[in-house]
Amino acid sequence: MPKLPPKDYIQTVSFPDEISLRPIGVVHSPYKERHGTPRQSHLRTVPPDYQPAIATIELFSDMVPQEALKDMDGFDRIWVISWLHLNHHWNPTVILPRGPRVRRGTLATRAPHRPNPIGLSALKLLKIEGLVLYVEGIDLLDQTPVLDIKPYVTYCDAFMDAKCGYVHDMENSQELEVDVFGKEGRGRIEGVKEGRSERGKE
Numbered sequence: 001m002p003k004l005p006p007k008d009y010i011q012t013v014s015f016p017d018e019i020s021l022r023p024i025g026v027v028h029s030p031y032k033e034r035h036g037t038p039r040q041s042h043l044r045t046v047p048p049d050y051q052p053a054i055a056t057i058e059l060f061s062d063m064v065p066q067e068a069l070k071d072m073d074g075f076d077r078i079w080v081i082s083w084l085h086l087n088h089h090w091n092p093t094v095i096l097p098r099g100p101r102v103r104r105g106t107l108a109t110r111a112p113h114r115p116n117p118i119g120l121s122a123l124k125l126l127k128i129e130g131l132v133l134y135v136e137g138i139d140l141l142d143q144t145p146v147l148d149i150k151p152y153v154t155y156c157d158a159f160m161d162a163k164c165g166y167v168h169d170m171e172n173s174q175e176l177e178v179d180v181f182g183k184e185g186r187g188r189i190e191g192v193k194e195g196r197s198e199r200g201k202e
Contacts, residue, residue, distance in 0.1 A: 077152035
């Protein structure tokens, strides 16, 4: 049988000028305003009494059938890709809320104001009930649209020796963030204990 010539798939579709996305779910978070919302889903240096907030992600049944979550409960963490819908403008440089008051390139930061306001959160998965995911360490506002969910896989998602530029300097200087809801114990959802997974994992 003769060998077929390779197909050049990239030539068959034009580069898109615009991309249309539909939310697959919504975040139900204790955070209703930007002030006091954690800037990351996980903080390396935290106050001694820090307690991450607990939230839920409700998936839409017309977008995600129940079988799409099969085997998800075997993962400790998930990536949640969201649309930061309150952000409509951006600048190429920003001043971060902690550390030296210098302007950083926006793409070298996790600032929510971006060319496309896409959020990326590595959340601790506590339990799944139907199309509702209970998560810990939420850094998203209530009613944030969810675009996708992927499992967190350590061998390809965690590089402990990777350089982190100026972020390492801030961590080494113990510049702390404060989660006001978690610190005061208001970031809990009934039926889930704070700081502990329903699967009994710390």
